Amino acid sequence: MRILWILLGLLGVAAVALGAYGSHGAAFADARAQAVFDTALSYHFAHLPALGLAALIGSLAPAAGRRAGIAAALFLAGMALFCGALYLKSLGLAEITNPLAPTGGFLLMAGWLALAWAGMGCRARR
Numbered sequence: 001m002r003i004l005w006i007l008l009g010l011l012g013v014a015a016v017a018l019g020a021y022g023s024h025g026a027a028f029a030d031a032r033a034q035a036v037f038d039t040a041l042s043y044h045f046a047h048l049p050a051l052g053l054a055a056l057i058g059s060l061a062p063a064a065g066r067r068a069g070i071a072a073a074l075f076l077a078g079m080a081l082f083c084g085a086l087y088l089k090s091l092g093l094a095e096i097t098n099p100l101a102p103t104g105g106f107l108l109m110a111g112w113l114a115l116a117w118a119g120m121g122c123r124a125r126r
Contacts, residue, residue: 001055001058001059001065001068001069004051004054004055004058004069004072005055005059007051007076008048008051008052008055011044011048011051011079012048014044015041015044015045015048018040018041018044018087019041019045022034022037022038022041026091028090028091029092033089033090033091033092034090036086036089036090037086037087037090037091039086040082040083040084040086040087040090041083043079043082043083043086043108044079044083047075047078047079047108047111050071050075050111050112050115051072051075051076051079053115054068054069054071054072054075054111054115054118055068055072057071057115057118057119057122058072058118061121061122061123063121063122063123064118064119064120064121064122067114067117067118067120067121068115068118070114070117070118071111071112071114071115071117071118072111074107074108074110074111074114075107075108075111075115077104077107078104078105078106078107078108078109078110078111079104079108080104081100081101081103081104081107082100082101082103082104082105082107082108083104084100084104085100085101085104086101089101
């Protein structure tokens with residue numbers, strides 16, 4: 001889980017840096033490109049706590065560690081594909097969003113389901 005905590009910190013820094021870039025430095029082609037960037041950024045930020053929960057479950061409940069790792073992997077892949085495709089599209093760097101963004105969105109949804117599954121693997125303390 002150590003690597004997951006490190007990734008969480010790095011992805012958090014990246015989200016803040018991308019937000020600053022989008023607000024102050026990016027030259028978007030139009031308002032639609034700005035909206036696509038903002039969508040990517042909001043999903044990026046929204047899934048950081050989920051990744052943190054997966055890391056926390058994996059750290060505190062070893063019995064659910066494998067499940068938490070699966071949830072984390074799904075969140076990481078989903079963020080990379082969904083957010084990454086939208087970031088690239090908004091900056092005019094790629095037109096590859098059709099297969100990547102929907103796949104990433106599916107992986108994010110699967111990550112939430114896997115997080116619930118990981119939570120079900122936690123034992124109540126008595």
